[in-house]
Amino acid sequence: xxxxxxxxxxxxxxxxxxxxxDVCFLLLIYFIVTSTIDAExxxxxxxxxxxxxxxxxxxxxxxxTIELDGEGIVYIVADGLKEPLDTNPEEKGVPxxxxxxxxxxxxxVAAGDQPVVQMNIDGEVEQQRVLDCLNALAKLGxxxxxxxxxxx
Amino acid sequence: xDMSPMIDMVFLLLIFFIVNSNMVIVKMDKRVEVPVAAxxxxxxxxxxxxxxxxxxxxxxxxxxxxxxxxxxxALIDYIDKERQKMxxxxxxxxxxxxxxxxxxxxxxxRVIRAAATARVDQVRFxxxxxxxxxxx
Numbered sequence: 680x681x682x683x684x685x686x687x688x689x690x691x692x693x694x695x696x697x698x699x700x701d702v703c704f705l706l707l708i709y710f711i712v713t714s715t716i717d718a719e720x721x722x723x724x725x726x727x728x729x730x731x732x733x734x735x736x737x738x739x740x741x742x743x744t745i746e747l748d749g750e751g752i753v754y755i756v757a758d759g760l761k762e763p764l765d766t767n768p769e770e771k772g773v774p775x776x777x778x779x780x781x782x783x784x785x786x787x788v789a790a791g792d793q794p795v796v797q798m799n800i801d802g803e804v805e806q807q808r809v810l811d812c813l814n815a816l817a818k819l820g821x822x823x824x825x826x827x828x829x830x831x
Numbered sequence: 832x833d834m835s836p837m838i839d840m841v842f843l844l845l846i847f848f849i850v851n852s853n854m855v856i857v858k859m860d861k862r863v864e865v866p867v868a869a870x871x872x873x874x875x876x877x878x879x880x881x882x883x884x885x886x887x888x889x890x891x892x893x894x895x896x897x898x899x900x901x902x903x904x905a906l907i908d909y910i911d912k913e914r915q916k917m918x919x920x921x922x923x924x925x926x927x928x929x930x931x932x933x934x935x936x937x938x939x940x941r942v943i944r945a946a947a948t949a950r951v952d953q954v955r956f957x958x959x960x961x962x963x964x965x966x967x
Contacts, residue, residue: 703841710848718964720859720929720957721871727943727952771867802937806885806930807866809939810958814868828940 723813725824742795743783744827745776745812749803753812755779756799768808777815784819799827857927859957860884860896864965866932868958879922881913881951885930889938903945910949925953 744756751768753776754761764775780796787794796816800809816824857877863884882894883906891900893909900906914924926946930939943954 700838700841703838703845707841707845707848710845710852714848714852717859718959718961720857720865720874721868721960722874723868723871723956723958725954725956727947727954771869800936800940802940803935805932806934806936806939807932809936810866810868810932810956813956814870814958817868817872818870826940826943 723810723817724822725813726822727825742797743780744797744799746799747801747804747808747812749801751804751808768805771807771811771814773811773815776812777818780815780819780821784821793823794821795823795825796821797825797827857882858894860892860929862886862896863929863931864933865929865957865959867960867962867965868956869960871958871960874955876922878920879917879925880927880955881910881917881924881946882927882929883910883942885928885934885938885942887931887933889934891938891942903941906942906945907948910946910951914949914951923953924951925955926951927955927957929957 746754746756746761748754752763753765753773754763755776756762764779765773780794783796784794798812813824816822857874857880863886883900884892884894884896886892891906892898893900898909900909910926917924926942928939928942930942946952946954
């Protein structure tokens with residue numbers, strides 16, 4: 680009886696991927712351990728007066744002055760008169776200020792000018808209240824904002 | 832036991848974490864509770880940021896919260912040095928002001944004035960978009 684065996688079965692090349700799986704687990708554990716769920720911080724932008732070039736060939740529209748007192752009350756100053764707008768510091772949306780800024784911006788755009796806002800802020804007002812006003816400006820896309828006490 | 836679905840899950844989770852992780856370039860000191868501004872913009876370019884933290888009690892510290900600025904000259908020196916460093920790297924220097932929402936504005940104004948003196952005229956106020964962080 681022939682004991683000739685069938686041709687030796689070809690051994691297919693194999694790939695041992697157990698190390699790869701170990702590395703994958705390690706990477707996964709690393710990312711799980713190091714990741715944290717944090718709220719993302721965002722920006723409210725402002726450019727200081729020196730960076731905004733003044734165009735001499737264009738008569739600028741009268742700037743709007745916003746005043747913020749130590750209690751967080753928002754005023755608009757126009758023609759020497761100080762008019763209180765949002766008197767509740769808890770109201771973050773500053774609706775009356777937003778309304779006035781919208782009208783001012785529309786008038787500026789209709790006149791072919793850029794709206795310019797000056798802010799006169801009491802040093803004792805809370806940071807959050809200042810950001811409420813800056814947020815209203817950012818919402819309307821008014822980016823030419825200056826703080827009056829930075830200009831000498 | 833067929834391990835292939837488990838390996839597929841591992842790859843999926845790995846890809847999820849790789850894709851969702853962000854390189855945080857701007858350091859955030861959690862002791863500063865930044866204000867909330869619903870219409871704030873996403874941070875686009877974190878390069879060139881000169882971070883100054885303003886704490887609730889008016890203390891001013893640098894990005895790592897190690898150095899406290901006792902007077903305006905120290906603050907101006909720090910901002911000026913950082914400005915030069917950023918300019919050497921080719922980034923436009925920007926003041927990244929992380930003011931605590933309960934601090935009074937005069938402390939932040941000090942920082943903005945110092946930045947103006949040090950010839951940094953772009954200011955970014957750090958804010959959250961919602962107040963979820965503050966609802967416990």
